[in-house]
Amino acid sequence: MALEVIKEITNAENRAEELVREANKKSKEIIDSAIKIGEEEYKKVLIRSKQEAEIIINYATEKATKEIEAISIxxxxxxxxxxxxxxxxxxxxxxxxxxxxxxGIHGNS
Known part of the structure; x- marks a missing residue:
């Protein structure tokens, strides 16, 4: 009976260690997934910011060009x-x- 209790405790300890490993693995997967999602969102924001900056630069350049043309005209x-x-x-x-x-000619004559 004591031997069975020791086996059950050992099995429970092994199962607990396995559950901890699985939990750690899942945690790592979740963290990695969150990091990947964060990086993707960060890239999207950078791309959007770059596109917005390009739109502003293009607008300012176009406006300045028109003003220069008007001044030139x-x-x-x-x-x-x-x-x-x-x-x-x-x-x-x-x-x-x-x-x-x-x-002068007529006046002098």
Whole structure:
């Protein structure tokens, strides 16, 4: 009888050790799974953040490009206006010079 009790205690101890090993194994699997899920979610957040940053950069670049183009067009228009004004001034000066010479020639005679 004492021998049977010792066997049962030994079997119970062995079973308890086996259950602890299984529990440790399951714990490790759960932890590994949680880490993997965490890493996957982290990667998703990084990808999403990168995509959002790219959208913001693209928007800012597009807006800046449009503003630069608008400034360039305005500058070109102003430059063209100045050129036209100078051309008109040249014509006016040439006509005035001709008139002054004509008047000078007739005035001196």
């Amino acid at each position: 305005k500058g070109n228009n102003e430059l063209n206006g100045i050129k036209e004004g100078l051309e008109e001034e040249k014509k006016y000066s040439a006509v005035r010079l001709i008139i002054e010479r004509i008047v």
